[in-house]
Amino acid sequence: MTKMRVYKLAQEFGITSKELIEKLQQLGINVINHMSTLEEDDVKVVMELFKESNNNEKINEKEEEAMQKIKIADKVVVQDLAKLLQKTPSELITKLIQLGIMATINQEIDFDIAEIVALEFGYEVEKEDTKEEQEDILIPEDKPEDLLPRPPIVTVMGHVDHGKTSLLDAIRKTNVTAKEAGGITQHIGASEVHINGKKIVFLDTPGHEAFTSMRARGAQVTDISIIVVAADDGIMPQTIEAINHSRSANVPIIVAINKIDKPNINIDRVKQELADQGLLVEEWGGDVIAVPVSALKGENIDTLLEMVLLVAEIEELKANPNRKAVGTVIEAQLDKGRGPVATVLVQNGTLKIGDSVVVGACYGKVRAMINYMGKRLKEAGPSTPVEILGLSEVPQSGDQLIVVENDKIARSIAENRKEKLREEQMKASTKVSLDDLFKQM
Ligand code: GDP
Ligand code: MG
Secondary structure (H helix, E strand, C coil): CCEEHHHHHHHHHHHHHHHHHHHHHHHHCCCHHHHHCHHHHHHHHHHHHHHHHHHHHHHHHHHHHHHHHEEEECCCEEEHHHHHCCCCHHHHHHHHHCCCHHHCCCCCCEEEHHHHHHHCCCCEEECCCCCHHHCCCCCCCCCHHHHEEEEEEEEECCCCCCCCHHHHHHHHCCCCCCCHCCCCCCCCCEEEEEEEEEEEEEEECCCCHHHHHHHHHHCCCCCEEEEEEECCCCCCCHHHHHHHHHHHHCEEEEEECCCCCCCCCCCCHHHHHHHEEECCCCHHHCCCCCCCCCCCCCHHHHHHHHHHHHHHHHHCCCECCCCCCCEEEEEEEEECCCEEEEEEEEEEEEEEEECCEEECCCEEEEEEECCCCCEEEEECCCCEEEEEEEECCCCCCEEEEEEEECCHHHHHHHHHHHHHHHHHHHHHHHHHHHHHHHCCC
């Protein structure tokens, strides 16, 4: 070995002169530029170093090549893992014992442990999707061109005695002919109102409950909330609660200032109190619509409904009627004669008689559908509340209804979910009892 110029040596190693100069500097060998000459001893040192690091790199490459990937689920039986790792079960068990884990050939071990052992044997591990996840339903997204306008779904909220029930009654009365007016019977937990050729759906469930229990289950059915404030009482604790529910659900608010037939009321005071809650009414330069009404006298109810349609239009509510239905249970109970009965709000798609459905952890085939007037329907499109018969059990309010291909799929998904629920409950109860145990100690 002789003296060498930097650039020559760099060529030898297949790197740039600049890279070599940096490496030399790290070694404490200072050179000026690529034309500098290296002493024989320095060349030797550098040569040795490169030989070594090249070998190391090659070894690393080999190891990387050898790292095969395997997929393991949450848990895996020792025997199966051995097969995946191309080892005998006893080799695997020996390794496990070295790691301090006693396991037999038929025992299940956790993913975390399987991962460690697999790494020891030179395998990379990936988590396999669990069966349940694969077997549950994926609701396909709609293409924008398939979406059509749909009616709004409205919840009425407000402080106790401010007139929620009276307002819903008054709204329903606008909808029926004089002949029927005397005998309106309520059939299901929601009603439809038709005004100016357009439809509005009202939920009867007390608004607060609808919001809290449904949202706790990840469901949202309301598009617009009407908050009723009695003009003689003003904003009260449950009014504020209603405002907060609507806000956190991102639902637009329309205020119905009720009981304007009463003497000695002050509508401006109510507007001021609304402003204090951050709801500035339109006539004061804000964007909140407030309509003075009398539920008792049926005064200004039509204006209120027109405002609902106006807000609905701004919201551009849409759905695709030409797909399998998706909906949410509003209420459900066991009927002596008819079995499990659920009021479902169809939110997207069209629900049809004979459809196979999964509803939470229940399943069924839609045997009959009854609308708000007590009429039997064959089909129910987006924003239609219907009572359905034919479920295996009573679902919970807030449960999602999904139409699937056939009964078999519906049943297996429901059973799968039930199993999962059972496991979760079991886990929860074991945890509680352990906590209790520690408390006692
Ligand atoms: P809710 O608790 O919010 O459902 O209130 P209700 O609808 O049950 O009404 C409570 C009370 O207020 C009842 O006695 C109603 O008759 C009365 N009420 C409701 N609306 C009006 C109204 O517009 N004017 C008057 N004067 N009383 C009303
Ligand atoms: Mg009431």
